[in-house]
Amino acid sequence: MSKAESEVLKSLIKILTSSKNPVDSLTPYTPLLTPTLLQSLVSSPSLSSHPSTLLSLHKLSLSLFPSLSSSPSFLLSLLPPLISRYKFSECKSLLLSFLSSDPQNTLFTSLVHHPSLSKPLLEISVSSYVQSGKPHLGLELFNLMKRLKKKPNLLTCNNLINGLVKFPSLHSIQLGKQVFHDSITLGVIPETSTFNILILGCCLEGKFNEAISFIEKMKDFGCFPDNVTYNTILAYLCKKGMLKEARDLLQDMKEKGLIPNRKTYNILVSGYCRIGWLKEASKIIDLMVQNDVLPDVWTYNMLINGLCGEGRIEEAVKLRDEMENLKVLPDVVTYNTLINGYFEWGCSEEGFRLVEEMREKGVEPIAVTHNILVKWYCKEGKMDEASERVRVMEESGLSPDKVTYNTLINGYCKAGKLAEAFRMMGVMLRKGFKMDTITLNTLLHTLCEERKLKKASELLITASKRGYLIDEVSYGTLIAGYFKVGNEDKAMKLWNEMKEKEIIPSIVTYNTIIGGLCQLGKTEQAIGKLNELLESGLVPAETTYNTIIHGYFKEGKVEKAFEFYNKMAKNSFKPDVFTCNILLSGLCREGMLEKALKLFDAWISKGKAIDGVTYNTMISSLCKEGRYEAAYHLVSEMKERNLGPDNYTYKAILDALTSAGRMKELEEVISKMVEAGKVHEQSLQSKEQNVKTSEILKESDPDSNACSVQIIELCNQGRYKDAMRIFRVSNEKGVALNKSTYIVLMEGLIKRRKGTTKSVQY
DNA sequence: CGATTGGGAT
Numbered sequence: 001m002s003k004a005e006s007e008v009l010k011s012l013i014k015i016l017t018s019s020k021n022p023v024d025s026l027t028p029y030t031p032l033l034t035p036t037l038l039q040s041l042v043s044s045p046s047l048s049s050h051p052s053t054l055l056s057l058h059k060l061s062l063s064l065f066p067s068l069s070s071s072p073s074f075l076l077s078l079l080p081p082l083i084s085r086y087k088f089s090e091c092k093s094l095l096l097s098f099l100s101s102d103p104q105n106t107l108f109t110s111l112v113h114h115p116s117l118s119k120p121l122l123e124i125s126v127s128s129y130v131q132s133g134k135p136h137l138g139l140e141l142f143n144l145m146k147r148l149k150k151k152p153n154l155l156t157c158n159n160l161i162n163g164l165v166k167f168p169s170l171h172s173i174q175l176g177k178q179v180f181h182d183s184i185t186l187g188v189i190p191e192t193s194t195f196n197i198l199i200l201g202c203c204l205e206g207k208f209n210e211a212i213s214f215i216e217k218m219k220d221f222g223c224f225p226d227n228v229t230y231n232t233i234l235a236y237l238c239k240k241g242m243l244k245e246a247r248d249l250l251q252d253m254k255e256k257g258l259i260p261n262r263k264t265y266n267i268l269v270s271g272y273c274r275i276g277w278l279k280e281a282s283k284i285i286d287l288m289v290q291n292d293v294l295p296d297v298w299t300y301n302m303l304i305n306g307l308c309g310e311g312r313i314e315e316a317v318k319l320r321d322e323m324e325n326l327k328v329l330p331d332v333v334t335y336n337t338l339i340n341g342y343f344e345w346g347c348s349e350e351g352f353r354l355v356e357e358m359r360e361k362g363v364e365p366i367a368v369t370h371n372i373l374v375k376w377y378c379k380e381g382k383m384d385e386a387s388e389r390v391r392v393m394e395e396s397g398l399s400p401d402k403v404t405y406n407t408l409i410n411g412y413c414k415a416g417k418l419a420e421a422f423r424m425m426g427v428m429l430r431k432g433f434k435m436d437t438i439t440l441n442t443l444l445h446t447l448c449e450e451r452k453l454k455k456a457s458e459l460l461i462t463a464s465k466r467g468y469l470i471d472e473v474s475y476g477t478l479i480a481g482y483f484k485v486g487n488e489d490k491a492m493k494l495w496n497e498m499k500e501k502e503i504i505p506s507i508v509t510y511n512t513i514i515g516g517l518c519q520l521g522k523t524e525q526a527i528g529k530l531n532e533l534l535e536s537g538l539v540p541a542e543t544t545y546n547t548i549i550h551g552y553f554k555e556g557k558v559e560k561a562f563e564f565y566n567k568m569a570k571n572s573f574k575p576d577v578f579t580c581n582i583l584l585s586g587l588c589r590e591g592m593l594e595k596a597l598k599l600f601d602a603w604i605s606k607g608k609a610i611d612g613v614t615y616n617t618m619i620s621s622l623c624k625e626g627r628y629e630a631a632y633h634l635v636s637e638m639k640e641r642n643l644g645p646d647n648y649t650y651k652a653i654l655d656a657l658t659s660a661g662r663m664k665e666l667e668e669v670i671s672k673m674v675e676a677g678k679v680h681e682q683s684l685q686s687k688e689q690n691v692k693t694s695e696i697l698k699e700s701d702p703d704s705n706a707c708s709v710q711i712i713e714l715c716n717q718g719r720y721k722d723a724m725r726i727f728r729v730s731n732e733k734g735v736a737l738n739k740s741t742y743i744v745l746m747e748g749l750i751k752r753r754k755g756t757t758k759s760v761q762y
Numbered sequence: 763c764g765a766t767t768g769g770g771a772t
Contacts, residue, residue, distance in 0.1 A: 196763085200763080203763095227763080228763055229763085230763085231763035231764075232763045233763090234763080234764095235763050235764065236763090238764090261763095262764085263763060263764045264763085264764085265764090266764045266765075267763075267764050268764095269764090269765095270764065270765065273765095297765080298764055298765050299764090299765085300765090301765040301766070302764080302765050302766095303765095304765090304766095305765065305766070308766095331765095332766080333765055333766045334765090334766085335766085336765095336766040336767070337765075337766050338766095339766090340766065340767070366766095367767080368766055368767045369766090369767085370767090371766095371767040371768075372766080372767055373767095374767085374768095375767065375768070378768095401767090401768095402768075403767050403768045404767085404768080405768085406768040406769070407767075407768045407769095408768095409768090409769095410768070410769065436768095436769095437769075438768055438769045439768090439769080440769085441769040441770070442768085442769055443769095444769085444770090445769070445770070448770095471769090472770085473769055473770045474769085474770085475770090476769095476770045476771075477769075477770050478770095479770090480770065480771070506770095507771085508770060508771050509770070509771080510771085511770090511771035511772070512770065512771050513771090514771085514772095515771055515772065516771095518772095541771090541772095542772080543771055543772045544771085544772085545772090546772045547771075547772050548772095549772090550772065576772095578772055579772090581772095582772075
């Protein structure tokens with residue numbers, strides 16, 4: 001600093017310390033101010049006892065020299081004097097606004113090397129890092145406090161543990177527990193809330209026994225469980241479908257003298273709805289009314305969702321009307337749930353109608369509403385309409401979110417448009433969304449579909465190293481993939497690996513392994529897994545039972561299949577269309593057509609739902625037996641019920657006629673099909689051929705091949721940037737690449753993510 | 763600590 005400058009500094013300090021309106025009196029001198037001067041001013045000891053002046057100077061520098069206020073040293077000269085005047089909340093907002101635009105963590109190193117690192121400064125920094133979504137840096141500061149033998153406040157500890165638990169990255173929950181133990185060692189006295197956070201962590205890891213054991217353990221610290229404690233565990237037990245243990249825990253809660261509140265009841269209602277036990281759910285509602293707790297929008301919404309899950313949409317809509325009468329007004333979630341229900345059960349017109357209706361009733365669609373529509377278009381393979389919907393969504397002022405992008409990526413993958421899927425990943429990243437486990441699992445599934453199991457396994461490992469949370473779905477996807485290619489060993493190995501990692505399989509993952517074993521003709525082993533899941537407290541789903549019944553049929557064990565069917569139907573098993581179709585096709589395959597017909601009639605007279613598959617099963621079998629009259633009768637019946645006929649129906653008839661050599665009838669049927677405009681089979685075949693030939697064309701294009709080979713090679717060498725350069729060039733030239741290339745590029749984007757926490761040196 | 767949307771199973 002020049003002599004002149006230090007003179008200016010001196011006079012400015014004088015003005016600032018003697019004036020009543022220090023910063024206003026500075027106005028005439030504003031042109032003289034430089035970043036250096038401002039930095040010197042805020043670091044000047046004479047101003048350290050004037051916190052409001054310091055804060056004003058900070059504001060001033062924000063408008064004059066934005067780059068100065070984003071320098072760590074500037075901020076760190078301000079904080080200690082403010083702290084010494086107890087301006088804690090001001091410090092926190094300064095820190096938070098700084099951290100919100102500090103992606104490179106420039107502050108952190110300066111902070112840990114700061115000469116006057118007081119305890120309050122450390123604590124405020126811990127909380128600020130946690131609040132800005134970087135609990136790991138908060139943890140580093142906590143560990144620094146530990147080394148400096150500074151005892152943190154309970155609030156700081158709770159804050160940090162909470163952050164580690166709720167921003168789950170690899171091992172962060174374990175680290176949260178470590179912080180708890182360290183805090184105890186440092187002499188911190190925990191409160192019930194501390195334990196509630198830890199319990200939430202256990203629940204998120206699926207470690208319910210540990211969660212429950214904390215209820216006893218907290219007493220040693222003079223803490224007692226409250227409603228939050230129990231509601232937390234209940235919520236996660238219900239989420240995982242462990243209703244039996246939830247009921248036991250509710251009992252325990254009551255015995256402890258705690259009074260279940262509305263949330264407690266709603267958690268159970270939602271739990272029963274999720275597993276499809278609607279009767280139990282309404283029993284819970286009776287129970288809550290008995291205890292003078294009235295159902296609210298949440299209760300109704302969950303019940304409506306339960307009904308939708310069972311396909312009982314009309315009843316769900318009735319329930320919405322009932323809400324209106326009871327003045328519990330349906331909200332956007334109610335409508336979203338119903339809209340989703342309609343789409344899920346193939347009533348898209350009603351779905352769209354409801355979107356209009358909600359608007360008329362003054363309920364505005366939100367991102368979720370649009371996402372539901374996008375999902376439906378994706379499921380229908382109408383990707384152009386899906387992206388058109390996203391445009392509409394943006395037009396109405398709503399931004400696509402993670403769910404939107406993941407839905408689109410998955411849609412494009414399923415539609416085989418891998419170039420578009422890759423492009424969407426790029427868009428997602430540009431909009432600031434990191435790819436997550438769901439994106440990863442989508443890609444894993446795509447790899448499995450392509451039978452690239454080795455690549456899928458490799459991706460699982462590298463993604464895990466790059467900090468992705470590998471979950472039960474990731475494993476389930478690979479396990480299903482290995483079963484599909486007949487590699488039972490590898491599938492079982494992954495299952496065991498998953499269990500060793502204490503990743504808790506849900507009913508769906510159990511269904512995967514049960515299905516895999518059944519497919520290999522090992523139904524008895526599958527029963528073993530069924531017992532295992534029961535022991536773990538899970539409730540089998542209809543799929544579980546159906547899969548096993550199917551397994552017995554595959555082994556030709558018809559009696560065993562029915563024995564199992566009857567036994568389970570006495571319990572919680574509610575046979576559905578799938579069950580019906582499995583039984584019918586099983587009987588037919590065993591040549592027991594008469595029994596099948598009997599069952600078919602019995603099923604219909606019970607008023608149970610059947611679908612096109614049911615008809616096709618019977619029609620196919622009747623045709624094979626030469627009973628064409630009966631078959632044609634069913635065809636017209638399915639036509640009446642709007643369940644077909646479809647390509648499978650025609651194929652069944654044509655195949656049977658062909659192999660019976662009844663060419664005359666064959667021609668008749670074909671001409672009837674042409675008449676009815678049903679030339680699907682032929683057109684479909686030629687379409688498939690078109691797709692195939694165009695793919696071959698693409699792949700045999702020398703330009704495309706050369707680029708593909710080059711990109712794959714570069715990606716394998718880890719030279720992703722070079723690969724991208726070639727990709728861009730080929731893209732500009734309009735060269736289409738093959739599937740494998742796009743997959744490799746997508747893997748590259750997944751892997752590009754930063755690894756697990758960088759440990760910072762100080 | 764509770765409801766709707768995204769990834770895996772018949």
